Amino acid sequence: MxxxxxxxxxxxxxxxxxxxxxSLKDIWNSRFLSRQLAExxxxxxxxxxxxxxxWAFITPLATAAVWIILNLTGTVNVTDTGVPYPxxxxxxxxxxxxxxxxxxxxxxxxxxxxxxxxxxxxxxxxLIISGIYKLLFNSFIKIFLLVAMVFLFGxxxxxxxxxxxxxxxxxxxxxxxxxxxxxxxxMLYRDxxxxxxxxxxxxxxxxxxxxxxPSSGLMKTxxxxxxxxxxxxxxxxxxxxxxxxxLYYFIGIILICIPAFVLAMVFYRISIPIIVER
Numbered sequence: 327m328x329x330x331x332x333x334x335x336x337x338x339x340x341x342x343x344x345x346x347x348x349s350l351k352d353i354w355n356s357r358f359l360s361r362q363l364a365e366x367x368x369x370x371x372x373x374x375x376x377x378x379x380x381w382a383f384i385t386p387l388a389t390a391a392v393w394i395i396l397n398l399t400g401t402v403n404v405t406d407t408g409v410p411y412p413x414x415x416x417x418x419x420x421x422x423x424x425x426x427x428x429x430x431x432x433x434x435x436x437x438x439x440x441x442x443x444x445x446x447x448x449x450x451x452x453l454i455i456s457g458i459y460k461l462l463f464n465s466f467i468k469i470f471l472l473v474a475m476v477f478l479f480g481x482x483x484x485x486x487x488x489x490x491x492x493x494x495x496x497x498x499x500x501x502x503x504x505x506x507x508x509x510x511x512x513m514l515y516r517d518x519x520x521x522x523x524x525x526x527x528x529x530x531x532x533x534x535x536x537x538x539x540p541s542s543g544l545m546k547t548x549x550x551x552x553x554x555x556x557x558x559x560x561x562x563x564x565x566x567x568x569x570x571x572x573l574y575y576f577i578g579i580i581l582i583c584i585p586a587f588v589l590a591m592v593f594y595r596i597s598i599p600i601i602v603e604r
Contacts, residue, residue, distance in 0.1 A: 345592040352449035360452045364459035367438075371460075390416040393536040404537045409566045410479040417562045418535035420472055421497055424465050425554065426526050428501020431457035432509040433519065436598065443602045450598045451591070458502060465494050476565060484567030493561040496580050500557060503583050506590035510597035534558055553579050 353360070393415045397404050407414040435457040442448070469490060476487070512518040532545070533554045540546045549555050556575040563570040570576070 342589065342592050345595060346588050349451055349591050349595050353451045353455055356449040356452035357455070359448065360455035360459065363435075363439075363452060363456035364463070367435075367456065367460050368463055387416070390419045390536070393419075405540075407538050408568065409481065413475055413479050413481065413566065414538075414562065415536050416475055417472060417565050418558055420468050421493075421558050421561045422530060422533070422535045424461070424468070424494060424497045425501045425557065427464065428461055428498045429505045429508070429522070429526065431461055432502060432505035432594070433512050436509055436513065440602075443598070450595065454502070454506065454591075454594070458498065461498055461502075465498065466491070469494065472565060481566055484564075486564040486567055486570075490561065490564045493557065493564055493576070496576065496583075497557050497561070499580065499583050499587060500553075503587045503590050506587070506594045509594060510601055513598075513601050529554065 390412070394412050397411055397415075404411065432454055435453040436443075436450075439453050443450070472490075473487065477483075508518065508522060512522065529552070532548050533552055534549055535558060539549045539555070539559075556572040556579055559572045560570045560576040562568075563572075
């Protein structure tokens with residue numbers, strides 16, 4: 327059987343729409359590969375682990391527990407949040423963990439497949455989709471724990487809980503878009519990955535993850551301008567049954583993310599083969 331010969335050449339006349347259309351076509355054609363990669367990664371994540379899937383909850387639970395203890399002991403005084411503070415803190419840290427995983431997912435998926443990329447020609451988009459599958463699997467598992475905590479602290483059922491997956495998908499879309507832009511650069515320069523990790527840690531303290539937006543001052547302005555703020559607040563409001571005051575800001579961020587995601591996919595599609603060749 328003769329081997330296929332593929333010639334790569336510069337095609338500067340291609341438009342973004344055409345690139346994205348080809349990307350969607352490759353995503354569809356590689357749907358089986360994406361699912362297999364996701365299943366492999368999910369099984370490997372919990373294989374030979376005594377606690378198994380419980381590890382998916384440990385990071386947000388541990389982070390929330392630290393702040394809850396600090397608040398209970400008076401070490402850190404948090405203003406009135408309107409809901410039980412454990413629910414407030416856990417909701418924030420859980421959504422934050424989804425955001426950070428979404429940002430890191432494209433880079434991690436691509437770096438873990440370096441051996442395949444240099445030996446086998448396959449749609450690179452399969453790596454991104456498999457990462458999204460893995461993200462959604464981990465995220466929706468955490469939702470069940472969050473809902474259990476809502477009932478445990480007496481908040482009860484609110485119809486807005488049914489909209490929580492929408493805010494989760496918004497967080498995944500935002501994080502994946504940012505991650506797609508960062509992946510090619512971080513593969514070329516390892517310093518970028520370290521800067522991103524440091525930046526994410528810093529951003530947590532100017533985002534209402536474990537404490538509410540101040541009523542006045544510079545921090546209030548910074549938090550309100552932070553694009554991550556409406557994602558955290560909208561998800562928390564939907565969980566606790568409160569009116570989502572930042573809903574329009576959240577919708578605006580998502581509407582911006584949609585064309586940005588298209589550009590990010592095109593950027594990833596064009597740059598990754600060049601980086602692999604290098």
